[in-house]
Amino acid sequence: xxxxxxxxxVSREYGKPPTRALDxxxxxxxxxxxxxxxxxxxSGKSTLLNVLGTLDRPTSGTVLIDGIDVAGLSDGELSxxxxxxxxxxxxxxxxxxxxxxxxxVANGLLYSGVPLRERRARAIEALERVGLGHRxxxxxNQMSGGERQRVAIARAVVHRPPLLLADEPTGNLDTRxxxxxxxxxxxxxxxxxxxxxxxxxxxxxxxxxxxxMIRDGKLAGDSADAATIGPVLVTSGGSS
Amino acid sequence: xxxxxxxxxxxxxxxxxxxxAGLVARPTRAVLSALGIAIGIxxxxxxVGISSSSQAQLAATLDRLGTNLLVAEQGxxxxxxxxPMPYTAEGSAKRVDGVEDAAATGAIDGFGAYRSSAVEKGAxxxxxxxxxxxxxxxxxGGSLATGxxxxxxxxxxxxxxxxxxxxxxxxxxxxxxxxxxxxxxxTVVGVLEKVELAPEIDSSxxxxxxxxxxxxxxxxxxxxxxVRADEERLTxxxxxxxxxxxxxxxxxxxxxxxxxxxxxxxxSEQAFTGLLVGLGSxxxxxxxxxxxxxxxxxxxxxxxxxxxxxxxxxxxxxxxRQFLAEALFLSLLGGLAGxxxxxGVTAAFAVSNGWPVTIPPIVLGGxxxxxxxxxxxxxxxxxxxxxxxxxxxxxxx
Numbered sequence: 001x002x003x004x005x006x007x008x009x010v011s012r013e014y015g016k017p018p019t020r021a022l023d024x025x026x027x028x029x030x031x032x033x034x035x036x037x038x039x040x041x042x043s044g045k046s047t048l049l050n051v052l053g054t055l056d057r058p059t060s061g062t063v064l065i066d067g068i069d070v071a072g073l074s075d076g077e078l079s080x081x082x083x084x085x086x087x088x089x090x091x092x093x094x095x096x097x098x099x100x101x102x103x104x105v106a107n108g109l110l111y112s113g114v115p116l117r118e119r120r121a122r123a124i125e126a127l128e129r130v131g132l133g134h135r136x137x138x139x140x141n142q143m144s145g146g147e148r149q150r151v152a153i154a155r156a157v158v159h160r161p162p163l164l165l166a167d168e169p170t171g172n173l174d175t176r177x178x179x180x181x182x183x184x185x186x187x188x189x190x191x192x193x194x195x196x197x198x199x200x201x202x203x204x205x206x207x208x209x210x211x212x213m214i215r216d217g218k219l220a221g222d223s224a225d226a227a228t229i230g231p232v233l234v235t236s237g238g239s240s
Numbered sequence: 241x242x243x244x245x246x247x248x249x250x251x252x253x254x255x256x257x258x259x260x261a262g263l264v265a266r267p268t269r270a271v272l273s274a275l276g277i278a279i280g281i282x283x284x285x286x287x288v289g290i291s292s293s294s295q296a297q298l299a300a301t302l303d304r305l306g307t308n309l310l311v312a313e314q315g316x317x318x319x320x321x322x323x324p325m326p327y328t329a330e331g332s333a334k335r336v337d338g339v340e341d342a343a344a345t346g347a348i349d350g351f352g353a354y355r356s357s358a359v360e361k362g363a364x365x366x367x368x369x370x371x372x373x374x375x376x377x378x379x380x381g382g383s384l385a386t387g388x389x390x391x392x393x394x395x396x397x398x399x400x401x402x403x404x405x406x407x408x409x410x411x412x413x414x415x416x417x418x419x420x421x422x423x424x425x426x427t428v429v430g431v432l433e434k435v436e437l438a439p440e441i442d443s444s445x446x447x448x449x450x451x452x453x454x455x456x457x458x459x460x461x462x463x464x465x466x467v468r469a470d471e472e473r474l475t476x477x478x479x480x481x482x483x484x485x486x487x488x489x490x491x492x493x494x495x496x497x498x499x500x501x502x503x504x505x506x507x508s509e510q511a512f513t514g515l516l517v518g519l520g521s522x523x524x525x526x527x528x529x530x531x532x533x534x535x536x537x538x539x540x541x542x543x544x545x546x547x548x549x550x551x552x553x554x555x556x557x558x559x560x561r562q563f564l565a566e567a568l569f570l571s572l573l574g575g576l577a578g579x580x581x582x583x584g585v586t587a588a589f590a591v592s593n594g595w596p597v598t599i600p601p602i603v604l605g606g607x608x609x610x611x612x613x614x615x616x617x618x619x620x621x622x623x624x625x626x627x628x629x630x631x632x633x634x635x636x637x
Contacts, residue, residue, distance in 0.1 A: 055550070055632045075556055077247070079248040079553050079554060079555035080248040080553065080555070082248070082551060084246050084248075084553070088551045088552075094544065094548045098265065107552065108552055110254060111249065111549070111554045112248065113249030115253075116257075
């Protein structure tokens with residue numbers, strides 16, 4: 001299988017003197033794969049997500065997306081990559097208040113050069129995919145947390161990206177809504193999208209086929225790697 | 241990866257939509273920050289509009305009155321004496337080549353006009369008593385407010401026609417009322433409208449030449465000759481008139497062209513206009529700074545939104561364009577309001593003065609154009625700041 005994204009010895013440093021948020025991480029995610037990146041707060045999860053999503057560039061090492069080195073891409077080309085190839089889901093949803101669910105989702109196509117009419121049509125389609133066909137005209141403040149996160153997911157997948165990155169997607173939700181969101185992510189995965197979920201919630205990670213553990217900026221375990229086994233993660237993930 | 245499909249693109253229509261949406265989301269702030277620009281533009285348009293309306297009024301006035309009236313007045317000689325004009329002055333002037341028409345008035349000194357005998361002698365209120373030739377009105381462009389002009393049949397009788405100011409001073413409202421000239425009762429047969437080209441007639445009590453002779457006991461010499469002349473040859477005729485009406489001492493004649501005086505008055509008002517336009521542009525500048533300030537604050541507040549847009553695929557130019565469009569809309573909003581307010585003020589002022597409302601379209605266009613330039617300048621720095629906000633901002637909580 002080909003890799004949808006591949007990190008080779010990636011490090012990311014901040015500030016002076018430099019602190020290493022990521023330290024020599026190598027990770028390969030196959031097309032159509034679904035995995036959890038687990039680790040306590042401050043372990044470098046968010047930095048990893050930024051690098052995976054091309055929101056940030058590594059200080060050293062190589063990031064390959066669809067086999068192409070992002071180091072050689074301009075800001076404009078990286079933006080194009082995000083507009084077409086990657087969908088983001090955030091812990092705080094980041095929906096625009098005062099705007100209907102349909103228009104929030106349609107914004108996911110804003111930077112793909114799709115005309116408004118088509119954006120809306122595809123947004124309605126995406127909302128139906130996430131089970132919100134009955135909430136098209138609702139505004140974020142008229143919806144529950146779970147529904148809002150579904151709107152955010154619809155926005156992330158409205159352009160049908162091969163890669164979906166979710167940062168603590170259930171972090172602001174109660175258990176039941178969170179379970180629904182995880183189920184939805186599984187569904188999207190089932191439809192062929194590669195899904196990477198960043199979380200500190202081991203219970204959530206347990207439900208995903210592959211788990212990658214990160215600690216102090218270093219890869220501390222990978223359930224796909226024969227050397228480290230899944231259950232190790234559960235105990236070492238601890239109660240962060 | 242430079243595949244065109246993978247480029248992020250933002251449609252121009254969406255740039256406009258985003259710019260507008262940014263304002264609609266914070267309406268109070270948009271209105272307040274557009275206010276500065278609105279006041280600046282309104283001030284400039286009102287100043288220019290009022291000035292050009294007043295100019296249009298002058299042009300219309302001159303058009304109506306004509307600019308070919310010359311006034312020859314008897315001045316004092318070297319010793320302060322007035323050398324009387326010959327009785328033939330009017331006739332001689334008419335014979336000058338290029339002169340279309342002429343009329344004369346003769347000041348009568350030593351007599352006053354009074355409402356009644358109860359008024360103290362000497363309290364003339366600045367009214368002048370003049371004899372007039374029959375053809376005065378068409379030459380000076382005067383007209384009657386009420387009553388009739390002096391006729392041949394009346395010329396020996398004690399009848400007068402009053403200038404507008406004279407009638408007001410004496411309290412005469414209609415023909416048939418009587419006033420005292422010297423000690424003789426005179427009947428008012430007519431009252432004139434204001435004569436714009438010859439304001440001295442407004443404060444005059446006019447009587448026929450024969451009536452003047454009866455009053456003073458002597459034939460009254462002309463003291464002012466009004467000449468309508470061919471516009472083309474006006475300069476030449478102006479040189480000829482003094483020697484024609486006063487061959488004895490042409491240098492004592494002062495020549496005037498009343499339309500010049502009106503234009504000169506206008507010109508002095510224009511200088512004031514320049515000052516006001518200067519003040520208006522200061523207001524505009526302050527308005528522009530207000531817009532820049534609002535935009536900077538807006539960018540600071542919307543770091544997360546910008547981060548989100550970057551994660552959705554917005555490239556730096558897209559973010560820049562969005563905020564630039566917002567700044568342009570903001571100042572355009574102010575500009576449009578300013579144009580409406582400025583035009584309204586101009587119209588109200590012009591109408592209340594009885595002027596034609598004249599706002600040069602170039603001023604309206606220029607005002608809006610200036611607004612866009614200001615919006616672009618004010619939006620440039622905030623937009624560039626917005627574009628520099630890193631995409632990772634969306635993930636920071």
